Amino acid sequence: MADVEFSMDVYSAPPQLEGEVMVTKDDYCMEPTIELILTKEPRDIECERSTDKGILFCDLKPYLQIGKNFSIVNREDWSYETYKYRSDISEKYNDMYVYGIGMEDNPEVEEYVRKLKFDSHLKKRMVIVLSDRPKKEAVAEKNSSTYGKGPFFLVYTAEGWNHDADEWIGIYTDRKETREAYNRAVAYYEEEAKRSSYRSRQRVVIMEFILEEDRFREVDREELN
Known part of the structure; x- marks a missing residue:
């Protein structure tokens, strides 16, 4: 999510703005979105794909933002656990396949954030759905039985x-x-x-x-x- 919490190896410091900058009262808070940072050159991360069948969570984790607010969902029973920062996420998910990534309202936000009259990334959390099986395999098995x-x-x-x-x-x-x-x-x-x-x-x-x-x-x- 666009909360500008990526480490500085992704974001570089913006140049100092000159002069006066006029904004509206709501401009200080970015709209909810999933932000993708792309580059032609690979990042300096020691992470090799663990399998050719799909992306494991351990493959994805180094590329997640540092924080804030993650919901890790097990697609097999739709149970979930929440974590405030990337480093807090349990290693038990490392060998699970990434099934999908999205965003949802965060019911655990502070009261003052919940009362904001406009929508904001502050009210959201990133949702990462994991499965014990690769996505194509899980979809095919689910549909073929019915x-x-x-x-x-x-x-x-x-x-x-x-x-x-x-x-x-x-x-x-x-x-x-x-x-x-x-x-x-x-x-x-x-x-x-x-x-x-x-x-x-x-x-x-x-x-x-x-x-x-x-x-x-x-x-x-x-x-x-």
């Missing part, structure tokens, strides 16, 4: 990906059913456009979920023939 190996197709109207105005038409595992659902939707919205002069033709989209890669891709209707 849904099989796919394919999985989503059909919806595309105002924008996951937009509030999208209308979800259905989720399908059969190419023929997906194609037919798409055709019905296109025909329906073409008729709607004819009835309403102010309404343009609605775009209908097919997205395929790639299980092995844990991602979506847009599919042309012709691909389902």
Whole structure:
């Protein structure tokens, strides 16, 4: 999170500002975000990848900010432990695979921070989800026991990906059913456009979920023939 607590091997001291700097009353506090510091040259950290199957926590830990406020979550049972500084995080997590990184509201912040009327990184904590298995392996095993190996197709109207105005038409595992659902939707919205002069033709989209890669891709209707 952007709390500017990285060590000086990442951040260099900014030059002294000259003259008067005017700011608004809320500018002193940065907005919540995950900040990624990138460089073309490797840092001077003695850390080699422990496995080719995924990133272990011991691989990630040296690159975390020094602090402040971490929640380490075990994906197997969603239990978690909180730590104030990176150095406090238990070594028992070192051999667990990194499943995901995010940010959430921190319920343990001081009262004066909680009462701030605006959102801030001060109210947040970094969440690191760990698993005993690599991410792809965990996803494949979880889904295969319930849904099989796919394919999985989503059909919806595309105002924008996951937009509030999208209308979800259905989720399908059969190419023929997906194609037919798409055709019905296109025909329906073409008729709607004819009835309403102010309404343009609605775009209908097919997205395929790639299980092995844990991602979506847009599919042309012709691909389902």
